[in-house]
Amino acid sequence: LHGSSILERHHLEFGKTLLRDESLNIYQNLSRRQHDTVIHLMDIAIIATDLALYFKKRTMFQKIVDQSKTYENWNDWTKAMMMTACDLSAIAKPWEIQSKVALAVAAEFWEQGDLERTVLEQTPIPMMDRNKSDELPKMQCGFIDFVCAFVYKEFSRFHVEITPMLERLLNNRKEWNALKEVYEGKLAAIEGAKIAKEEEAAAKQAAAAAQSQSKTCIVG
Template sequence: FLAGSRLGSEEDWIQFRHQVTTLVLATDMSLHFESLSKFQTQMVTKLDKGCARIEVLGNDKGMEMAIQMALKTADIGHCAMRLGSHIYWVAKLEVEFFRQGDLERKAGHPISPLMDREKTGTTHPSNQVGFFDVIVLPLYSAFVQAFPEASPLLDQLDINYSYWKHCTAKPDYAPPILDDLHWRIMEAFESSGQ
């Protein structure tokens, strides 16, 4: 496997594997608040105090932290997509979560939050508003503080957040049916000429 690779030595591969593992583990939601707090303390605060970005990112730890945050924003990137695409991915996530909940139930395990199809799932507006309030908006706000070039993402986040807030006020709200929603999104995309 290593023979002929461009990474060089076995030590390079070990280091590469370590970095990839660290980055993937950084997307674990159980570590979210710790990671975000560390990012805000060690990166955003320094930038707010006038440190140059190159100073903050100029070492391995700073660069690793920045890449971790970029990966975390990408992991929930559907929140910053156009509304139709965002809703589509929320519905897909609910299908995935409910399948996992079914497996947990079948195995006799406690069912994880949002994974019990007998309760409200990810497509319920109040769950999305809570997700935006607690996870999405603080993460993206901190990321944009460190990387202002990403600020256009906040505009779409605001649109999507407003949609879910509007839906919480609708007593007759019904979660989207994935197949129907997918068809409507594709129809809208095709009719837009893109």
């Protein structure tokens, strides 16, 4: 039915279906022109929640920010990027809030991963694998770097009042990175202890072999 943004287009069409019910149509008192404008804004806002489109539009949005004083017809692009910024806004909350939201979202992912493992007998992707929960800080750093940072950096250039959100995002990146380094330090310590144990065992085995060879030579 829909070639792209399938879930988002389903949401949009279902929303329009609900609006056909007079008891639910909150736009019924608008003029035809106002109604068309609102529906157009709905189209932009809902379809823009598809992150795949966000990645495709980033270069154009950067160009708009670079030429914001002279660029024409940038409103729809900016509104679409604003929806992405809103969708991702938990990442720009104070650390005390952001960390809780991240854990809550991760818990939902892990529940889905549990179902994939037990019901579908499939190995879930790392993000949904409860067995990899210790890697959450690393995943959050990647999420910030590859998904979130761009939109807040560009919007902070576009409007200075967005800067506090960018600053909180960067602070959250530092917090997650600190947790990531703690975990990586533990892994390194475990790996170091394992290697030391293997080297000790190898040394003992070599010493035993040398001693055995020495006894053989004496007997001979």
